[in-house]
Amino acid sequence: MAHPTGRPSPPAAAARPTSKDVARAAGVSQATVSLVLGDKWRGRVSERTAALVRDTARDLGYRPNLAARNLRLGHTRTALLVVPALTNEYFARVYTGAAALAARHGFGVVLYPSPEGIGPARDPFASARAALDGVIASSMAAEALRAIRGTDLPLVMLDSDPAGTDAAAHVNLDVADGMRQIAAHLLGLGHRRILHLASAVPSWTFDVRARALRTALTAAPGVELTTAPSALDVDSARRAAETALTAPGPRPTALVCDDDILAAGACKAARRLGLRVPGDLSVTGFDDLALATALEPELTTVRLPAEQIGEQGMSALLAVLDGRRPAPGDLPVELVARGSTAPPPAT
Template sequence: MTRPTSRDVAGAAGVSQATVSLVLGGKWRGRVSERTAALVRETAETLGYRPNLAARNLRLGSTRTALLVVPALTNEFFARVYTGAARIASDHGFGVVLYPSPDGTGPARDPFPSARAALDGVIASSMAAAALDAIGGNGLPLVMLDSDPTAGQAAAHVNLAMADGMRQAAEHLLGLGHRRILHLAADIDTWTFHVRARTLATVLGPHAELRTARAALTVADALTATEAALTAPGPRPTAIVCDDDILAAGACKAARRLALRVPEDLSVTGVDDLALATAVEPELTTVHLPAERVGEQGMAALLAVLEGTPWTAPDIPVELVVRASTAPPPPPARP
């Protein structure tokens, strides 16, 4: 069976080959009407047409490949980010290569002899920013995810409304009556975790006693840090705000080891809304982060940069999902 060509698509749709090239190359806006673009895409799909990317790349002088730099593929959040980025990339004839750091936060070896020859641009999580030095792609268009928007190295930024998410969690606990709160903070020096800490201090400071414990992003480290914090001298916290769901799972395990009930004795909140949040018992109150949308916007931002179009977009909204791990604090113990 003969493979359909762009000429076949043009003939069936009643348009020129140039129009087909513009539409399927994602460069039609402002040149082709929405109706014609939809007709071309529908005709191409009906005929089973697939562009010859190798030939087109030779003409364009580009690989139509983006690199997505993440801390680790073992984290469900970043797997979802990839899903979103790959979806938008596919719509524009791009591929996405994943570049995870082997230890979850630091740099890995350069996967390319020359990044500038193999890539058109880079999308990177702030948690994996150290890996950028190993890529050797200075001068490549860079889109940063969940990072300081005032930093000058990136051509565009895609951020979640993280401060608003932490505000929602803090106000939820205050509304339940909690006044002794522990922040179980991720022991990682990145902008997104600094935002979480600053927001909690601002919202809770005038109304509650806020303590902080730090842990690496593992259940085991969270368990150890939480046990130490809950058994320290002084009144025990009645609620724990965790920087992510993995830390929250460790906090819940620590509570059980200390014979504390969640949420009757101790309320726990997380961030991310991973599958883990509904796998634990009780199910976790957590800030839902739309990871796939982060990937979609990251890829859209890179495409805009490559086309020379300024990228501006508001922070992606997040939402607190209230489940069974939070409740009013226990009544004060009788003297």
């Protein structure tokens, strides 16, 4: 048929296959197709039939109308991941793990930064409750998220105080054990004068690290532990370390840093003061970022399974949305001993 302008009409697009087409081709009911493609077939449809429906849908090129289905079910299949910063590699890896698991379940993850992790975080949507199914927060304060989630959306907290009552689930790293591993490593090397270069950011995870380090070190005889707070950037850490290392009295022989960024600042301070790492001063970090192996010597640090905590956080949210109890337990961490630690210099 001619186009009204006189030009030939474009060829008609091929009709998009529907669930009814899949049902007819597979020889099953539309209800069966809905169960299988909605991943709710177990216990209701046989493995053989489920495989047949999936293969038929793939062969026909069937794609579900997710927008219509989500509107009908009242779900957006979208989670919000709130982090303190986008510039930190650790949070990028948390997102990678969460997004990978979410994709396997037909969910999307929106990444949103709320600097410092201390609220209130602003709502990134006109109405978050209308745009989201749930919120995952990494290293954040739960009260900072009230503007985003109100009281309706389920909240999963990562690396946060498990005593908090405002979250549907908690997924934590065993950061206390990480500090115990560092303490045992340094004590085993013979260090007794130790400086803790501590994060000045008020956070549950840093409080846990400080308590665990102090408990582990003060249980050993003859240990002197001092603490110097620092903002979480290299230059602040360098200044804090320089001040602590030039204070009156015997100089520490080891610096325990709350993360690898602080450790990088500590190594710069040592160089400026003419101290060798690890000959004069051992330095440890926490996180095992790419920075840890970019330093020379490479940094002894605690490896955190960032991708895994992202996966576990998304898994916990899916469980809550499905009315199931999330899996309990902290994720283990691992000390990675490298060249920045050695026995203390002979007195």
